[in-house]
Amino acid sequence: MGLVNVSYEIRTSEKMSFTMLEDMLTLIKNNVSGHKHIDDVIFKSKYILTEMLTNAIKHDHGSSRIKIEIANNILRFVKTDTGKPLTLPKAGDINGNATIVTADTMHILYTNKQAEKIFFYCKENVDAIVMNHRLPEHFGLLIITKAADEFFYAYNAEEQCNTFSASIYLSD
Amino acid sequence: MIELIKQEPGYLLADLQIDEANLAVADQFKTELIGLLDNYQRKIVLSLHQVNYIDSSFLGALVAGLKHAIAQKHDIILVGLKKDIRDLLTLIRLDKVFKIYDNYTEATSAL
Numbered sequence: 473m474g475l476v477n478v479s480y481e482i483r484t485s486e487k488m489s490f491t492m493l494e495d496m497l498t499l500i501k502n503n504v505s506g507h508k509h510i511d512d513v514i515f516k517s518k519y520i521l522t523e524m525l526t527n528a529i530k531h532d533h534g535s536s537r538i539k540i541e542i543a544n545n546i547l548r549f550v551k552t553d554t555g556k557p558l559t560l561p562k563a564g565d566i567n568g569n570a571t572i573v574t575a576d577t578m579h580i581l582y583t584n585k586q587a588e589k590i591f592f593y594c595k596e597n598v599d600a601i602v603m604n605h606r607l608p609e610h611f612g613l614l615i616i617t618k619a620a621d622e623f624f625y626a627y628n629a630e631e632q633c634n635t636f637s638a639s640i641y642l643s644d
Numbered sequence: 645m646i647e648l649i650k651q652e653p654g655y656l657l658a659d660l661q662i663d664e665a666n667l668a669v670a671d672q673f674k675t676e677l678i679g680l681l682d683n684y685q686r687k688i689v690l691s692l693h694q695v696n697y698i699d700s701s702f703l704g705a706l707v708a709g710l711k712h713a714i715a716q717k718h719d720i721i722l723v724g725l726k727k728d729i730r731d732l733l734t735l736i737r738l739d740k741v742f743k744i745y746d747n748y749t750e751a752t753s754a755l
Contacts, residue, residue: 611700
C-alpha cells in the first residue's frame with residue numbers, strides 16, 4: 473500500500489461535489505487495491521467522506537479542507553475548518569467519564585475526552601426498536617462513528633480551527 | 645422529484661428520480677413525501693433505484709416521512725436500493741426501521 477497525503481479544498485455554500493468524492497474514492501482504491509477487504513474499505517470511506525463533505529457545506533463559514541492520508545496501515549480522513557466550534561448536546565453520563573450525546577431507540581452515541589480530543593463511540597440498543605415519533609433524524613456523527621475505527625474532534629482555540637479525524641485500520 | 649407510478653387502493657408505487665439524494669434536495673423531498681401521505685392516505689412503496697449517492701440529511705428527511713406515515717397508521721416501504729445504500733442503512737440500523745425489498749413486486753406481495 474502506497475503512502476498518501478493529499479488535501480482537497482472545499483468551498484462552502486457550494487453544491488455537494490460528487491465529482492470530488494469520486495476522485496477521493498479513486499485515490500483510495502488505487503492505494504489500497506491489495507487489501508483483502510477493499511470493498512468494505514471503499515464503502516466506509518464513501519460514507520465518511522460524504523458526511524465530511526455535507527458537514528463542510530452545511531455548517532462552515534469560509535472554506536474547509538479534507539486531507540486523506542494512508543500511512544502505517546491506517547487510512548485517515550482529516551477535515552479542518554475555521555467555522556464555529558462544535559457544540560454537542562449532553563443527554564447524560566456513563567459511569568461519570570463518558571458523555572452521552574444522543575440516546576434513542578437504536579443507539580447511544582457518546583464521547584470520551586482524552587487530552588484535547590473528543591472521541592466518539594457508539595453502542596447499539598439491544599431492546600426492540602420502538603417505531604414512533606421519537607425515531608432519530610440526525611445521522612451524520614453516527615455514520616462516521618460506526619464507519620470509522622477511530623473518530624475524534626478537536627478544537628484549536630488559538631487558531632480557531634476545528635478538526636474532525638476519522639481513521640480506518642487497514643492492518644487486517 | 646417523486647414520480648407517482650401507480651395508485652392502488654392500499655398503496656402507492658412511487659419512484660425517486662434523482663441520482664444524488666443529499667442536503668440540497670432533502671427539504672423538498674420531505675415536503676413531497678409528506679404531501680403524498682396527506683393527499684392519498686395510504687402506504688408508499690418508494691423506489692430508490694436511481695439513487696447513487698445519499699447522505700445523512702436525506703436519510704433524516706426519509707425518517708421524518710416515515711414518522712409522518714406511522715402517525716397516520718401507514719408506512720413507507722423502500723425498494724431498489726443500490727448495495728452500498730442498503731449497507732449504509734444496515735450500518736445505522738435503519739434496515740430495522742424500514743421494510744426493504746428488492747423491487748415493487750416483492751414489496752406489494754408482502755403488503
